[in-house]
Amino acid sequence: MNAAPALLGYAAVVGVAAPSVMVRSAWPHRAPALGVTVWLALMLSFTLAAALAASSLATPTEHLHAGLVGLLHACGLGSGDARPVAPDPSTAGLLATALPGAVFAAVLGAFAHHLIRAGLLRARHRDRLDKVGVRSDRLRATVLPHGTPAAYCLPGFRSRVVVSDAAVRLLTEAQLEAVLEHERSHVSGRHHLPVAATKAFATVFPWVPLARHAREQTAVLVEMIADDRALRSHPDEVLATAMYEIAAGRTPRGAFGAGGTTALLRMRRILGPRRAPHPALRGSVASLAVAAPLLPLLVVCPPGV
Template sequence: MNAVPVLAAYTAAVGFAAPPLLLRAGWTHRAPALAAAVWHILLVSFSIGAALTAYNLVMPAEHLEAGMVGLLHSCGLARGQGGPDSHAADRLAAALPSAIGLALAAAFAFHVARARRARSRHRAAVDLVGRHSARLRATVLPYDTPAAYCLPGRRPRVVISDAAVRELTADQLGAVLEHERGHIAGRHHLALALTQSYRSVFRGLPLARHAREQTALLLEMAADDRALRRHSGEALATAMYEMAAARTPKDAFAAGGQTVLIRLRRVLGPRAAAHPVLRASVAVLAAALPLLPLLIACPPPGLG
């Protein structure tokens, strides 16, 4: 069986058809951490499918005359008089998937390094201007608007304005601080860097665009859920409302932000958790997704 059409169709389905389906799914906001993981798995599965499609397009197979290299040879674009060079095919077949992997790795390293430099500069300024509070386990900044954010990484900081310390109740303040600690503990900055790397490499791909936007929202919801384990929904919602208009650094996770209205409706509305059977089914299906392009390209004996 020629795997190229099936691989190409699978990769296109993951990149173009899967995002609208996941956007319309009703369970994602009830299990935000799992939903964010599904977006990332779709990205991985797409890249594997794209790499294997490129490999199989170039690599000659027994049931094909000579693949793309043969086409180049017949057009006079490949050297040699005795047919296509199999070694050239091998090199080209390995180069295309490797290029995809290297581009993604380079983009990920770039976004991580750029964000780390920005956070390091901001962390130095925060340590210089603010004061550390052992009681809050946070750095308090002189700022006349209630605000809170975190700087994740090797030397993480939870930063809160002195206006928030003055104006928020103890329960509100505790919910905000727990939200920020959730971002740090979950290493959410790395998850966002991964989606940014795909957005950089696969510009225009609906999966890459939606994965970046939805991951940011879902990680905020996951941090909200951590805060709600110890604090009331009313306390978290009112604190988010108070801090909705606060300005925070670009590469920091803020308790307010552009997604605050969606999160407020979720926090104040009925919070029925996703059913365990649904969670398990989605997790199993998501775990199988990266294996599908491999099974298509290398089917078990008797299925090929």
């Protein structure tokens, strides 16, 4: 059996239909961490389906066990000395191994590229920041002398939480703490990793709707995770007013491009009632997230074949 049509159909579901369902669902904003997990699972699933479909197209007549072993081998998962057990070392057999390997290498390579590039930019920023900024032990942050109220963080290796002295002057002690807690949560939660993963995916599959949606939604969801974290130890109004004060304390951006900002979305969420989705929904979504990456494998190798 040639699994290619089934795999391509599956890829279409994951790459096109699933994201539009996700974007229209309400639950990801109520359980943002689960939302990020599902986006990552969808991207992994799509990558796997694309890799297996490529392999399947290369060996149209054969069942894909050989290609699959080759794939696992290419990923370093197969047993060390096992050669890909292609029936004959034909070009098709080689392609069946090489194509999925290339798909995975492209995604992993793009991920590494984004991590390294962002890491270098952060290192350069940190190098300058440590000369201009003042480390505050009390705030556990670096204070940057600048007249624009702002707070941001440098996640990753030798992380920094940065706040401008204008923001320190503008905000009350409680508001400032809430903002810094939000930023610290980005650092401790390593939110730059899922964000880099969505960018890597978008680099390799730029035309797939999943890429655009995953990228946009993950960026919003990590903000919501950080908001929730700050709200554990700070009242709603404190974080919300801090957000308003910082936004209003700046020169307004010229209005071009409709909407696109998530500030209002976050503000309403912070101030509104926050209910976690029903445990049953959470459970089924979580199991779906686990199952999604495995499904393409089932298409290729149904149990018992």
